[in-house]
Structure formats: structure tokens, C-alpha cells
Amino acid sequence: MAALEGAVARARGSGAPSAGDEGAAPHTARGRHPWGGRIAALGPDGAVPLPEEEGGTCVRRAPGGPEERLVPDWRDGDVF
Numbered sequence: 001m002a003a004l005e006g007a008v009a010r011a012r013g014s015g016a017p018s019a020g021d022e023g024a025a026p027h028t029a030r031g032r033h034p035w036g037g038r039i040a041a042l043g044p045d046g047a048v049p050l051p052e053e054e055g056g057t058c059v060r061r062a063p064g065g066p067e068e069r070l071v072p073d074w075r076d077g078d079v080f
Helices: 002-012 020-029
Strands: 038-043 046-049
Touching: none
Parallel strands: none
Antiparallel strands: 038 046
16 A cells, blocks of 8 residues: 555645545555545636535545635546
């Protein structure tokens, strides 16, 4: 898992997998926590909300509060 995390971090920056309830345990065991704030993707017309990703996206830093947003760059396919 450490090698995969390193490859993702080099290719994508922080690497914030969207795990869902069933897939969260391996990520929390590796020091990631569900993001507690809003999630959007930065597209050509600005930030596009992604409410379906909220609660299941794991990050390494402290969980965000409800007033904070995680906004990665837009990319083709799934953003998370």
C-alpha cells in the first residue's frame, strides 16, 4: 500500500481516495480520515459541487469543518 500511495502522491499531489463506508477502514489505518467539509471540483466555469463524494473522501490532513471545501482540479472521468 505504501508504494501505491507514493505513486499516487507523485502523480496527483495529495491523493484523496473516495472510499465510501465499506472501503474507509484501510485508509484510516494508513492515517487518512474522511473529509468533513464540502467537496467540489474546479472546472472551466468555477467550482462544481460534488455532494455524492461528501463523507467518503479520505485525506491525510485533519478533517475539514462544514464551512471548508476540498476543491481539486477537474479531470476527465471520475474526479475521485
